[in-house]
Amino acid sequence: MVEDRSHAESALSFTEEVLKWFELQPNYWYMPEQVKFQHSRALQANDRQEEAEEYLHQASARMMMVADNINDEGLRRSYLENVRDNRAIHAAYQERFG
Numbered sequence: 312m313v314e315d316r317s318h319a320e321s322a323l324s325f326t327e328e329v330l331k332w333f334e335l336q337p338n339y340w341y342m343p344e345q346v347k348f349q350h351s352r353a354l355q356a357n358d359r360q361e362e363a364e365e366y367l368h369q370a371s372a373r374m375m376m377v378a379d380n381i382n383d384e385g386l387r388r389s390y391l392e393n394v395r396d397n398r399a400i401h402a403a404y405q406e407r408f409g
Contacts, residue, residue, distance in 0.1 A: 319356035326350040344373035348400050364407065371404040 326349055333346050351366035374397055381387040391397055 319353065322349075323353040323357050326353045342396065344370040344377075344400060345396050347373065348396070348403070351403075367400075367404060367407060370400050374400050 326346070329346055330350055333343060347366045348370035351363045351370060354360075354363035354366060374391075378387050378391050381390055391401065
């Protein structure tokens with residue numbers, strides 16, 4: 312259990328550092344929803360549920376914003392269903408918020 316806590320704390324420290332870089336260079340990042348999703352997971356692993364939920368909301372909202380800008384329905388569906396990371400965001404969001 313101590314090892315798990317150590318990993319959770321390390322993950323949180325890492326994602327916090329990535330978010331600092333993200334804030335400095337917001338247009339540099341590819342798929343920023345992934346940064347926010349991973350931070351949400353790290354927060355959750357450290358029992359910071361409210362913050363985790365906020366970052367999960369942000370990740371999902373960003374993913375859906377991109378999806379809503381894809382005019383071709385087949386490509387949109389592919390983006391949401393065939394991209395592993397997007398499926399993970401969607402599953403986590405549905406599990407938490409239904």
